[in-house]
Amino acid sequence: MSLATKTPPAPASPPTYHSPKPPLWAVIVKWAALALVVVVAFYLATRLADEGYGLYIVILAIVVMAVLVVYSTRRSIPMKYLLPGLILLLGLQVWPIIMTVSTAFTNGQTITKAETITAIERNSVREVAGAPRYKLSIAVKEGSDVATGNLFFLLTSPDGALKVGDEKGLSDLPADGVVKTDSGKITKAPGFTVLNARQINARKDLATFAVPSTDGSGIKAVGLSEAFEGRATVTYDEASDTLKNTATGQVYVVKDARFVPQDGKGQAFPQKWVENVGFKNFQTILTDSSIRSGFLKIFAWNIAFAALSVITTFILGMLLALLFNDERLKGKSYYRALLVLPYAIPGFVTSLLWASMFNQDYGLVNSLTHLDVDWLGNPWAAKAAILIANLWLGFPYMFLITTGALQSIPSDVREAAKIDGAGPARTLRSIIMPLLLVAVGPLLIASFAFNFNNFSLVYLLTGGGPFDSDNTSIGNTDLLITYAFRLAFSGTSPDYGLAAAVSIIIFFIVAIMSYAGFRRTASLEEVN
Incomplete structure (x- = not known):
């Protein structure tokens, strides 16, 4: 008599754990917070784009993408707690260290050669004889910091035309909502915050600020209420990498990250640009x-x-x-x-x-x-x-x-x-x-x-x-x-x-x- 072979029972599978479904209000709050992050990031990106900080826009995009990937799903639970600390670590510790190390191998300047040349040319603008003068108001974009925001000239020409100018150029200013004094000076304009005298005097960049116009000329402020159209007396020649003062004929060449007189006579321009100097600072x-x-x-x-x-x-x-x-x-x-x-x-x-x-x-x-x-x-x-x-x-x-x-x-x-x-x-x-x-x-x-x-x-x-x-x-x-x-x-x-x-x-x-x-x-x- 043979015994029937019994098949051993299959091992019981471990119970599957299902996390409880969050309540509706928690889901709404989460997606509202993520939407707010995207909106704030978009606003910051536009501000950074206006300032020309392309690298910072890329970093901001990476951070926002990481936030969306981690917090939009129910996965990566540990990372939901670690990500804020990692972002703060990178922003407050790692990034300053990188910037300090990179600065140590430069001459310590903060502007590029192109920005230096632009500043020198704008600073050399002199009034063109017979050119009209404008009634001037100095402003920043509405919502911008009055101490650091980009400058704008709100101008009224002698014929009453309204203009707005920044470092990129001159354009027409719509008359709707613009408030002027009897003399033509603009006191209010939609989308702009007009600066008062104290705020204007606190701006260090006003002395070198000019609005480029036609034929190499530019518009500069004279006092707080008027602006003139002038022409740069110092021009840059890219082929020879030199500056020339058209009024005196003096030529300036590059030496130690600044423009100095070619003949050695006279003073060099005070502006300097950033330049890699290797281990010179440590050697000093x-x-x-x-x-x-x-x-x-x-x-x-x-x-x-x-x-x-x-x-x-x-x-x-x-x-x-x-x-x-x-x-x-x-x-x-x-x-x-x-x-x-x-x-x-x-x-x-x-x-x-x-x-x-x-x-x-x-x-x-x-x-x-x-x-x-x-x-x-x-x-x-x-x-x-x-x-x-x-x-x-x-x-x-x-x-x-x-x-x-x-x-x-x-x-x-x-x-x-x-x-x-x-x-x-x-x-x-x-x-x-x-x-x-x-x-x-x-x-x-x-x-x-x-x-x-x-x-x-x-x-x-x-x-x-x-x-x-x-x-x-x-x-x-x-x-x-x-x-x-x-x-x-x-x-x-x-x-x-x-x-x-x-x-x-x-x-x-x-x-x-x-x-x-x-x-x-x-x-x-x-x-x-």
């Missing part, structure tokens, strides 16, 4: 004697300032935390709230207050101590003033993190040390400190990096000074970051390229020190 830092000596001086003080700031704030914060960690102390919550107040007040406000308190003549510090120290005028006193102010600003942070770290140390560890005969000092040195440094070590490294670039305190308290009489570009309390700021934004000829090179050097210095510090703190974890 290393080879120029004045910059090199000043750089090393600033670097030494920068290291000392960051290290002393971390050490002093940590010691004071730790001592206070040890005091408040004692169970016998009453009212600890009130005292802790008072100690955190310096950390709660904005740093720039505290910096300005300390600057007034360190004033030699009427400052609170000299008044209370009956001293006559020139805190902000003497190099060593200014360094001490910065360290004192930073101690006040920084110890609450150290107090908070060490308080948390101390409370995480098991009490039985201290009891074991006490049983073994260790006194308070030995327990602190051999038990508490190693365990404390395991927790706060990375934060100390981060604090060092922050103080290495503590721009606001130095800038607001001393401005980098006091300065030596023989070198007013490098101050005795300058950090590398304040020195880079002065190179980029101060003086008559800011050097963005050299400042960007200094910023890159700062980055590598901080990165190397932080890496060494993290390697050192990693060895402390063995105490666990």
Whole structure:
């Protein structure tokens, strides 16, 4: 008798999970938000197109496409949470780094050669004899920023015709909705915001702005209410790559990214254009004697300032935390709230207050101590003033993190040390400190990096000074970051390229020190 062969049952398939269908209102809100993103992106794209930023339009399109792909479907759940952070990371961290690195290998200018030539030609426009004058109103597009928006000339010709002109040319202005004074000056026009005298005087670009018209002539403002039609006295010859002043016959050739007189007589045009200079900026830092000596001086003080700031704030914060960690102390919550107040007040406000308190003549510090120290005028006193102010600003942070770290140390560890005969000092040195440094070590490294670039305190308290009489570009309390700021934004000829090179050097210095510090703190974890 044979036994019938039984077929084993098929394994049960895992249950399929279906996410719940979202309610109708959530779907409507999602698609409305996506539509709003598209509308805003389209508006930004048109503004960028007007400014000629083609690369930024491409980047904006990629971002919008990523948003639509991720949020228009029910897939890619993790990416829905990661995408906002990635966009902010690229926009606020990666892109500025790329721009800084690219600027470091240029001469630091921000306009192209073609824009420079156009600016020179427009600035050379002179009034043509017998040409009519226009009644002028200066405006920007409605909704544009009055300080940075593209300029427009709203013109009324002597025969009453209305014109509007920008950097692209002149066109007719429809009369519907236009409001004029009795003299013909336009005070209101649809689609435009007419600037007042204060707004006009704040525009730095008005001096070189001209509306191109016919036969190489252009329309420029004279005062705030009139414009004349003139002709450029400086013309560009593309074949020879030269400029020529038709009034004087002077020829200008290219040298060091600017136009200079061919015969060496007279002044060069002040406008310069962006040009790749390779490693010249880094070479200047290393080879120029004045910059090199000043750089090393600033670097030494920068290291000392960051290290002393971390050490002093940590010691004071730790001592206070040890005091408040004692169970016998009453009212600890009130005292802790008072100690955190310096950390709660904005740093720039505290910096300005300390600057007034360190004033030699009427400052609170000299008044209370009956001293006559020139805190902000003497190099060593200014360094001490910065360290004192930073101690006040920084110890609450150290107090908070060490308080948390101390409370995480098991009490039985201290009891074991006490049983073994260790006194308070030995327990602190051999038990508490190693365990404390395991927790706060990375934060100390981060604090060092922050103080290495503590721009606001130095800038607001001393401005980098006091300065030596023989070198007013490098101050005795300058950090590398304040020195880079002065190179980029101060003086008559800011050097963005050299400042960007200094910023890159700062980055590598901080990165190397932080890496060494993290390697050192990693060895402390063995105490666990």
